[in-house]
Amino acid sequence: MSDTRLVAAALLFLCVLHVSGRAIRLFNRHYRFLCFEGELLRIDRHNKIRAMIANELRRTDKYEVYEEIGCLSADGSTRRADIIIMDKKKNCGLILDPTVRFENSEEQSREVCKEKRAIYLPCCSDLGSKYNIKTWDVTGIMIGARGTIPRESLEVFRKLKVPT
Numbered sequence: 281m282s283d284t285r286l287v288a289a290a291l292l293f294l295c296v297l298h299v300s301g302r303a304i305r306l307f308n309r310h311y312r313f314l315c316f317e318g319e320l321l322r323i324d325r326h327n328k329i330r331a332m333i334a335n336e337l338r339r340t341d342k343y344e345v346y347e348e349i350g351c352l353s354a355d356g357s358t359r360r361a362d363i364i365i366m367d368k369k370k371n372c373g374l375i376l377d378p379t380v381r382f383e384n385s386e387e388q389s390r391e392v393c394k395e396k397r398a399i400y401l402p403c404c405s406d407l408g409s410k411y412n413i414k415t416w417d418v419t420g421i422m423i424g425a426r427g428t429i430p431r432e433s434l435e436v437f438r439k440l441k442v443p444t
């Protein structure tokens with residue numbers, strides 16, 4: 281198809297969308313990644329993954345595992361940790377925060393982990409006082425929107441003895 285025909289086809293497509301106000305709104309939301317329907321699907325996938333990970337950790341009988349735990353950051357803001365894992369014998373805890381994102385680079389998993397650490401490390405003193413655990417760490421787990429699991433996430437699962 282020539283460039284002229286391609287441009288004409290694109291303009292025709294946009295004109296058709298423009299005629300139907302709802303269609304243009306839907307197109308723009310999808311284009312801008314603001315689609316409410318897609319957001320609900322992403323949240324549902326995240327919640328299922330969070331529950332699967334937490335349930336597998338509970339099976340080991342090595343950890344106390346809680347989901348959706350509210351905590352206070354050092355600056356006074358409230359946060360909700362997806363999963364907290366506590367090993368009472370070792371007096372240590374872990375905030376595990378799975379994230380579903382569309383895969384766009386090999387560095388993305390490490391970026392997610394840094395992002396989650398920045399968000400949840402300031403909450404560790406609050407969780408420490410609530411659960412009487414002195415040592416806390418934070419790990420972000422990235423799960424790709426298309427089902428990929430990055431190497432870094434697999435390593436965390438291996439350390440925690442979660443079957444993959």
